[in-house]
Amino acid sequence: MKRLLLFITLLLTITLSQGQAVYLMHGVKVLPENQALFEKIEIDYVAKIAQDAVNKGKIMNWILIKLDPMIGEADVGYNYVYVTGFADIDAMNDAGSWWSNSKAVVGVDPEILYRDLWETSGIYYYQQRMEIPPVAPFEYVIFNFGHANNIPGYLEGEKQWMAYHKKNMKTTGLTAWGVGTKFLPVDTNQTTNVMTWNGFKTKTQAMKVLSNVVTGDDSWPETDLANIMPDGWQTVVLGKILGATGPTQ
Numbered sequence: 001m002k003r004l005l006l007f008i009t010l011l012l013t014i015t016l017s018q019g020q021a022v023y024l025m026h027g028v029k030v031l032p033e034n035q036a037l038f039e040k041i042e043i044d045y046v047a048k049i050a051q052d053a054v055n056k057g058k059i060m061n062w063i064l065i066k067l068d069p070m071i072g073e074a075d076v077g078y079n080y081v082y083v084t085g086f087a088d089i090d091a092m093n094d095a096g097s098w099w100s101n102s103k104a105v106v107g108v109d110p111e112i113l114y115r116d117l118w119e120t121s122g123i124y125y126y127q128q129r130m131e132i133p134p135v136a137p138f139e140y141v142i143f144n145f146g147h148a149n150n151i152p153g154y155l156e157g158e159k160q161w162m163a164y165h166k167k168n169m170k171t172t173g174l175t176a177w178g179v180g181t182k183f184l185p186v187d188t189n190q191t192t193n194v195m196t197w198n199g200f201k202t203k204t205q206a207m208k209v210l211s212n213v214v215t216g217d218d219s220w221p222e223t224d225l226a227n228i229m230p231d232g233w234q235t236v237v238l239g240k241i242l243g244a245t246g247p248t249q
Helices: 002-016 032-055 089-094 102-106 151-172 203-210
Strands: 022-029 061-067 080-086 120-132 140-146 174-184 194-200 233-244
Touching (some): 032 102, 080 089, 120 151, 140 203, 151 174, 151 194
Antiparallel strands (some): 022 080, 022 120, 061 080, 061 233, 140 194
């Protein structure tokens, strides 16, 4: 796990520092009886295929996150999220079906390796807008999803929050932070268009921040985000990193 956490630090520093970086978030729902097999396939096999794609420059990183099963309704929504990073949109469209190279990398044909273990899935595309690179390894991630009626104004507000977070990381336990704006899909049933992510070493640190048990030493910044995001964060989830690629080898 220490090696994994180091990889997380390195890969996020490498990928998210790119100004045009984009990432694909793929949420899936896996039934409880299939989760052990699903995790074994992803961690023992797919992570190696993803690392091969990183080494060949097809992708910049790949992460598998398990959303906390003790939060919310267990039978509703996704319970795993893949995050795949690319240098830019051109690189994303040129990557092709990198996961189909399983026979060459792990010796298993794609039709055998990839079982039908998903009940539902959804794919969402984000552009990285700003970040605080990791200052320490982390294993837990909070994702906040919301709708902003003014993207430039939203980003201006987040710049003030970035300054706040940088100043208070020792107090809050935050180890990394980032902002993304969604560019696909756009539809009336899926209205969220902005997100932030927060990295923490432990689940306890993350939950204390979510509950405001722990806050920064400074007052919260004064922004116009209450008007830009009148509904606030519509979805907040907490997940644990199960597997990830490392830097190019």
